[in-house]
Amino acid sequence: MEKMLTGIRSTGTPHLGNILGVIIPSIYMANKNKKHSSFIFIADLHSMVQIDNIKTIQNNTYQIAAAWLAFGLNTDNCLFYRQSDVSLVTELAWYFSCFYPYQRLTLAHAFKKKEIEDKGKISVGLFAYPILMAADILLYNAKIIPVGKDQLQHIEIARRIANYFNKKIGEKLFVLPNAFLQKQNMFVIGTDGKKMSKSQKNYINIFSSDEILKKQIMSIRTDSKSVKENKDPVTDNIISLYSLIATVNEIDMMKKRYIKGGYGYHEAKIALYEYIIHKFSLERKRFFSFMKNKSLLDHILALGAKKAKRIAYERLNYIRKHLKLNSII
Structure with a gap:
């Protein structure tokens, strides 16, 4: 064995x-x-x-x-x-x-x-x-x-x-x-596009408070394109992270919004934040319970x-x- x-x-x-x-x-x-x-x-x-x-x-x-x-x-x-x-x-x-x-x-x-x-x-x-x-x-x-x-x-x-x-x-x-x-x-990329690491301070801690977690996600580095402009989903850090946890259909939907335009990075970050809160809600609850x-x-x-x-x-x-x-x- x-x-x-x-x-x-x-x-x-x-x-x-x-x-x-x-x-x-x-x-x-x-x-x-x-x-x-x-x-x-x-x-x-x-x-x-x-x-x-x-x-x-x-x-x-x-x-x-x-x-x-x-x-x-x-x-x-x-x-x-x-x-x-x-x-x-x-x-x-x-x-x-x-x-x-x-x-x-x-x-x-x-x-x-x-x-x-x-x-x-x-x-x-x-x-x-x-x-x-x-x-x-x-x-x-x-x-x-x-x-x-x-x-x-x-x-x-x-x-x-x-x-x-x-x-x-x-x-x-x-x-x-x-x-x-x-x-x-x-x-797994960090908020700056490099490998996620505590030493680089570019990490996302899903066990943070809602406020700190949101702050970490909002700090994800993007280019300077406006809401109206279409965006490249291949090189985007937000989609890279979203793709690791979302379903195929959800990933495809966000990519289409990027390509079409009228979808800002702020909105994409909020979507990622809400998805993490939802996806890991049970694990977060368990973690806080154990820590008590x-x-x-x-x-x-x-x-x-x-x-x-x-x-x-x-x-x-x-x-x-x-x-x-x-x-x-």
């Missing part, structure tokens, strides 16, 4: 790009998979290389958990947990760091980018980030890893580590993970961690045995 695993860093409320590109496809996979063959964790330990405020990470964790649950993640079928609640993963990361070549790790994209931008602020955690990610995956022998293109190198590092240990020990101790790139919704009941979120994540710990404990003892170390008591 092939296991699927995906991690989400605690960097804030998932935006529309995260929802369409990661959350919805991953939930679909998890809910249709066999029981306990899917692992979805909130990577709060990874987030510490980016955020140094623990309370912020904690609140972000709640927002992420609430968002995934709001979109219908079935926690009876998968393991949904907080990364720091299964600390055994850090022990495995240490074993990997003792064997993986330093020079290879200096080639990691995130490290090289930070080295160029601000070498003085590179932490050991940022440098070793791919090692912990490899441990997240290999601890559970996960095979299918849904990722974006920017994470492909990290999966390759995990594969190299798995190969190294398999050859060193002389048996298939670790399954080689495969990156799973979602064919649809891999690139953080003890329930803690309970759900703790149950997932308990299941994950059982598997991690057995796996780590098996790995320890092959490294000639004593078992965990």
Whole structure:
């Protein structure tokens, strides 16, 4: 049985790009998979290389958990947990760091980018980030890893580590993970026409208040054509976003209005805003309800961690045995 695993860093409320590109496809996979063959964790330990405020990470964790649950993640079928609640993963990361070549790790994209931008602020955690990610995956022998293109190198590092240990020990101790790139919704544009990103501040947060959500949508960049003029639906940012969530007929209708003229960008933005409010009304209601009941979120994540710990404990003892170390008591 092939296991699927995906991690989400605690960097804030998932935006529309995260929802369409990661959350919805991953939930679909998890809910249709066999029981306990899917692992979805909130990577709060990874987030510490980016955020140094623990309370912020904690609140972000709640927002992420609430968002995934709001979109219908079935926690009876998968393991949904907080990364720091299964600390055994850090022990495995240490074993990997003792064997993986330093020079290879200096080639990691995130490290090289930070080295160029601000070498003085590179932490050991940022440098070793791919090692912990490899441990997240290999601890559970996960095979299918849904990722974006920017994470492909990290999966390759995990594969190299798995190969190294398999050859060193002389048996298939670790399954080689495969990156799973979602064919649809891999690139969701932001309000400026570039890829939607929190760092670029061009995102749409469907879990914002109505007022803030409307403000975000009204900030979508367009050309300067007047209401009367006909417009090109192919190059328009509003239609690009509308096309990701609306039906074929609704998309076609808006495109015809663009081509005909007499339909302004303001009107199109209002249509997009109202469509988001309508389409995600249930998910928004669920999200706000979960955020008012953080003890329930803690309970759900703790149950997932308990299941994950059982598997991690057995796996780590098996790995320890092959490294000639004593078992965990």
